[in-house]
Amino acid sequence: MRDEFIHEPRIAYFSMEIALCNEIPSYSGGLGILAGDTVRSSADLELPLVAVTLVSRGGYFRQEIGPEGHQIEHPAFWQPERWARRLEAAVAMSIGGHEVWVSGWLYVVEGHMGGRQPVILLDTDLEVNRAEDRDITHYLYGGDQGYRLKQEMVLGIGGVRMLQALGFEIREYHMNEGHSALLTLALLRRYAYAREDVRPGESPYDIPRVREMCTFTTHTPVESAHDQFPYNLVQPVLGDFVDAATLRALAGVDSLNMTRLALNLSEYVNGVAKRHAEVSRKLYPGYRVHAVTNGVHPFTWCSKPFAGLYDQHLPGWCHEPELLVRADQIPHAAVWEAHRQAKRQLVEKVSALTGVGLDPELPILGLARRMTAYKRPDLLFTDLARLKSIAARCPFQLVMAGKAHPRDTGGKRLIELIHAHIREMTGAVPAAFLPDYDMEIALAMVSGADLWLNTPLRPLEASGTSGMKAAFNGVPQLSVLDGWWIEGCIEGVTGWAIGDDSPEANGGDAALMYDKLEGLVLPLYYGDRDGWIEVMKGAITKNASYFNSHRMMRRYATEAYIH
Numbered sequence: 001m002r003d004e005f006i007h008e009p010r011i012a013y014f015s016m017e018i019a020l021c022n023e024i025p026s027y028s029g030g031l032g033i034l035a036g037d038t039v040r041s042s043a044d045l046e047l048p049l050v051a052v053t054l055v056s057r058g059g060y061f062r063q064e065i066g067p068e069g070h071q072i073e074h075p076a077f078w079q080p081e082r083w084a085r086r087l088e089a090a091v092a093m094s095i096g097g098h099e100v101w102v103s104g105w106l107y108v109v110e111g112h113m114g115g116r117q118p119v120i121l122l123d124t125d126l127e128v129n130r131a132e133d134r135d136i137t138h139y140l141y142g143g144d145q146g147y148r149l150k151q152e153m154v155l156g157i158g159g160v161r162m163l164q165a166l167g168f169e170i171r172e173y174h175m176n177e178g179h180s181a182l183l184t185l186a187l188l189r190r191y192a193y194a195r196e197d198v199r200p201g202e203s204p205y206d207i208p209r210v211r212e213m214c215t216f217t218t219h220t221p222v223e224s225a226h227d228q229f230p231y232n233l234v235q236p237v238l239g240d241f242v243d244a245a246t247l248r249a250l251a252g253v254d255s256l257n258m259t260r261l262a263l264n265l266s267e268y269v270n271g272v273a274k275r276h277a278e279v280s281r282k283l284y285p286g287y288r289v290h291a292v293t294n295g296v297h298p299f300t301w302c303s304k305p306f307a308g309l310y311d312q313h314l315p316g317w318c319h320e321p322e323l324l325v326r327a328d329q330i331p332h333a334a335v336w337e338a339h340r341q342a343k344r345q346l347v348e349k350v351s352a353l354t355g356v357g358l359d360p361e362l363p364i365l366g367l368a369r370r371m372t373a374y375k376r377p378d379l380l381f382t383d384l385a386r387l388k389s390i391a392a393r394c395p396f397q398l399v400m401a402g403k404a405h406p407r408d409t410g411g412k413r414l415i416e417l418i419h420a421h422i423r424e425m426t427g428a429v430p431a432a433f434l435p436d437y438d439m440e441i442a443l444a445m446v447s448g449a450d451l452w453l454n455t456p457l458r459p460l461e462a463s464g465t466s467g468m469k470a471a472f473n474g475v476p477q478l479s480v481l482d483g484w485w486i487e488g489c490i491e492g493v494t495g496w497a498i499g500d501d502s503p504e505a506n507g508g509d510a511a512l513m514y515d516k517l518e519g520l521v522l523p524l525y526y527g528d529r530d531g532w533i534e535v536m537k538g539a540i541t542k543n544a545s546y547f548n549s550h551r552m553m554r555r556y557a558t559e560a561y562i563h
C-alpha cells in the first residue's frame with residue numbers, strides 16, 4: 001500500500017455498495033450514492049478515511065425497457081483493471097469449512113480540490129479459489145441468502161483482515177447499513193482474552209473495546225429489509241468463528257440479525273434523518289439512536305451551469321457549501337438563465353434516449369426513484385382524468401426513471417403500469433421514462449426539471465436524497481412530509497409539502513398533491529416568475545447550504561469518530 005495512505009490512523013468505512021463514478025456500475029441506488037458522496041466529501045475535507053466494499057464486477061444490472069414497458073435486465077460487467085490497481089496482499093478466510101482467498105483492488109477517489117481517498121475493492125475471483133467461490137464478489141444483491149451471507153463474510157471479516165494486511169491502522173470502524181456487521185466478529189476475535197483469564201460464564205471477548213471502535217448507520221425502518229440469516233444456514237458457512245453463545249447474545253436468538261449485531265456492538269448508532277432516528281428508537285427500544293441527516297456531495301450534484309454560477313458569485317462554495325446561504329444575492333436573471341441551460345440539456349437527453357420531444361418553455365415535473373411499492377412512484381397517476389384536467393389549464397410535462405430489483409415483482413409491475421399510464425396520457429401530458437437510471441441521468445433530471453416530486457409512504461422514506469440534489473440546482477420539491485423533507489420543507493419558501501407528517505395522512509396524498517399542483521404550484525410558475533425564482537433560491541439558500549455531505553461528514557467526524 002502506498003505510504004500516502006497508511007502513514008496516519010484512518011476511519012474504515014464499510015459499505016456493500018459505493019457509487020464511485022458513473023462508469024462503474026457497482027451500486028444499486030441511494031445507499032451506494034450516499035457512500036460515494038461520503039468518500040467524495042472526505043476527499044475534499046481531507047478526512048483520513050479508507051472505504052471498503054466488494055468489487056462487484058458483474059455490477060447491479062443495466063435496465064432496458066421492453067416494448068410493453070417491462071424491465072429487461074442485462075449484466076453490467078466492468079473491468080477493475082482499467083480503473084484500479086491490484087493489491088499486493090491477499091488474506092485467507094474459512095467459508096463453509098474450506099479456505100477462500102480474498103484479494104482486491106485499490107481505487108483512488110480523486111477530489112476536484114486535490115484530496116485523495118483510498119477505496120479497497122475486495123475480490124475473490126482468484127485462480128487459487130474453487131470455481132464456486134470465485135464469483136462471491138461478482139453480483140451486487142444477486143443470488144440467494146447463502147450467497148449473500150458469503151458476500152457479507154468477505155466484506156466484514158475479509159475486509160478487516162485486508163486492512164490489517166495492507167498496514168492500515170484503523171481508529172474507528174463505520175458500518176454503512178448492516179451488511180458489513182460481521183466485521184464486529186473479526187474484531188471480537190482480535191480482542192479476545194487469553195483463555196486462562198476467562199472465568200466460567202464470562203465472555204471470552206473484550207466487547208467494550210470493540211464497541212468503542214464501532215459506528216453504525218441504519219438506513220431503513222422496514223424491518224424485513226434488514227438482513228437476517230437462520231442459524232441453520234449460518235452455522236455451516238460461518239463455522240465456529242466466534243462461539244455460539246456469544247453470537248446468539250449479540251445477534252439474536254432465533255436468527256443472525258445483522259442490524260441487532262451492529263446495534264449491540266456500536267458505541268455510536270444513527271439514523272439518516274431526525275424522523276428516521278425516532279422511528280428506529282421505537283423499533284429498537286433500549287438503544288440510543290442519534291440523527292445525522294444525510295447530505296449530497298456539492299460538486300457532484302451541481303449541473304455545470306449552476307456550478308459556474310456559484311463559482312462566480314460565491315467562490316469557495318465547494319469546500320464550504322454553507323456559503324450558499326448567500327445565493328439570494330445572485331440576480332434573478334442569472335439563476336433563471338442557469339436553470340434554462342440545465343433544462344435544455346435535459347430536453348436534449350430525453351430526446352436522444354427516448355425520442356420524446358419536450359418543450360423547454362413548459363414546466364417539467366421530475367420523478368426518479370427505486371421502483372418499489374413503498375416509494376409509490378405511480379401515485380401521480382391515481383386519477384388520470386384529474387391529471388388531464390390540470391394539464392388542460394396549466395400544461396406540464398413529465399420525466400421519470402428508476403430501476404426495480406430483479407426479484408421485486410411488485411416493483412417491476414409498477415414500471416409496466418407507469419408506461420401504460422404514460423401511453424394513456426398521450427396528447428394531454430408529454431411524458432418520458434428514461435431507461436437505466438444512473439448518476440448521469442439523475443444529475444440531468446434533478447437539474448433540468450422545474451419541480452421535483454416525491455411521494456413515499458410515511459414513515460418508510462428514511463431520508464431520500466434526490467430532492468437534496470435538486471435543491472443544489474435551484475429545483476424545488478413537492479413532496480410528502482417524510483424523511484429529510486420534514487426538516488427541509490418550509491412551505492412556499494423551499495418548496496411544498498403534500499399532507500402532514502403523520503402516517504394517517506398517506507391515504508389523502510393523491511388528492512392533496514393534485515390540489516397543490518393546480519391551485520398553487522403551477523399557477524406560481526405561470527403567473528409570477530419572480531415569485532417562482534424566490535422559491536428556487538429558497539431551495540438553494542436554506543436546503544443546499546445544509547443538506548450536503550460536507551456537513552454530514554463534519555458531524556460524523558466530531559460526534560461519532562472522535563469521542
Ligand SMILES: *Cc1c(COP(=O)(O)O)cnc(C)c1O
Pocket residue numbers: 028029030031033368369370437438439442443463464465466467469
Ligand atoms: C440519488 C440517487 C438515488 C437515491 O434517490 P432517493 O431520492 O434517495 O430515492 C438512487 N439512484 C440514483 C442513480 C441516484 O442518483
